[in-house]
Amino acid sequence: MSEQKIIEIEVLRYNPETDQEPHLELFKVPFTDDMSVLQGAQYIKDNFDGSLTFRWSCRMAICGSCGMMINGIPKLSCETFLRDYYPNRIRIEAMSNFPIEKDLVVDLSGFIEKLESIKPYIIPREPRTLEQGEYIQSPEEFNKYIQFTSCINCTLCYAACPQVGLNPDFIGPGAMALLHRYNMDSRDGGAAQRMELVASEEGVYNCSAVAYCSEVCPKHVDPASAVNINKANAAKDYFLRFLSPKGGSK
Amino acid sequence: MTKILKRSNAPIFWGLFGAGGMLSALFVPMMVFITGIAIPLGFLLPAGTMSYPKMLAFAQNFIGKGFIFAIISLSLWFAAHRVYHSLHEFGIHAGTGAKLLCYGIALAGTVVSASVLLRIGF
Amino acid sequence: MSKRKPYVRSMDGWWKKNPYFVEYMIHESTALFVAAYVFILLVGVVRLGQGEAAWNAWLEALKSPLSVVCHLVLLAGAVYHTYSWFKILPITMPPVIVGGKKLAPEVLTGTALVVAAAAGLALLALVWRIAL
Structure with missing residues (x-):
């Protein structure tokens, strides 16, 4: 039988009831090759310190709960494996650019508000009654937005975006990708309503095309592209609103 | 969120930034090579390529004039926009002052190059 | 009473913490190289407007070894600007x-x-x- 391998996991701890600021704590975790970083955290919670706090659910990269900074890189801890770091030390921290609630749990309320603000639902281009039947959509029309539907709201893109950290009001990559998903849907007619947000001071022009959001996205949504396409759309709206009869958005 | 949203004026600066970034990406490397390396070293290009009569004629030509103006002005707007954003990124939130300084330099360069090029005549 | 006390981390030095951000800052800085060159060019245009003697003095100044070395540095910066500008093109354009x-x-x-x-x-x- 081979020797039990031990990996060092450094965890950024923060207890709002006792700590003034976060600090690192080191754990020596026995592991097997099939163990994810999430399982490493679970081992610590079960065996060393039951107060270690982190979010997780599905363990298979679809629920989007277990994002954290792993050696400074935003990743889903369920699909990142301890074996890929051994024999080096791993450092896990709460996702960057969010306030830390406790240990690895961040405060997502700002993100949830942003998500609501983009009107993430179909605003019918032409309302139809049940008798009129379903909306027809061609494969070409479907392909225009399908990529942007893959978002699992893991917020790794927010953790990757320095502009979100510098200006927490920036609507950010994930919400903009979802906004773009609805704008690009042939059934939707809400683009003009959403433009007010896109073109606002909280909108797309906070982005300086760092593009790291698209790099870390586990679902290849490419939020950077969605944000930048909407810079062009907002510029068009800015200059052409003088020509449009309705005057564009405010 | 029932915040009142204020429309950003960024499209103006973003448009100038994009145009300048694109134009400088296409031409500035070769221009640096020609005016700063090849001509001074008498390398590759014939002697007298940038002689006074030739360059004056180039600057008096409608296309030549437009090219020089576009390169100088738009590149400055491009650089001003990036520097302004970088200040913010380095944590220097100088606000209106920094904005005026960055874009002011670009505006000054635009005005100076335009007035000289107009005075040179057609 | 709520025991919540969310901790907001500082952004100081964020760009040093990830090689991706270091590269970003380097490619952003190429704007300074472009601006420096354009200033030299602007001086040239002004000198051209001042007449033949002024123009020739500008050409002469460009021949100094220091100027040539500076332009080699500016060339490197300008080429990196071109490369990085088009590298992010797939994201910045529709x-x-x-x-x-x-x-x-x-x-x-x-x-x-x-x-x-x-x-x-x-x-x-x-x-x-x-x-x-």
């Missing part, structure tokens, strides 16, 4: 659809770099034509 499929980012960047090289060579050819 997707190009060819035959119903999105053009691969490498193809788009490669094509743009070829176009940039062609534009530079066309400029060189034009200057040649003026010279002869």
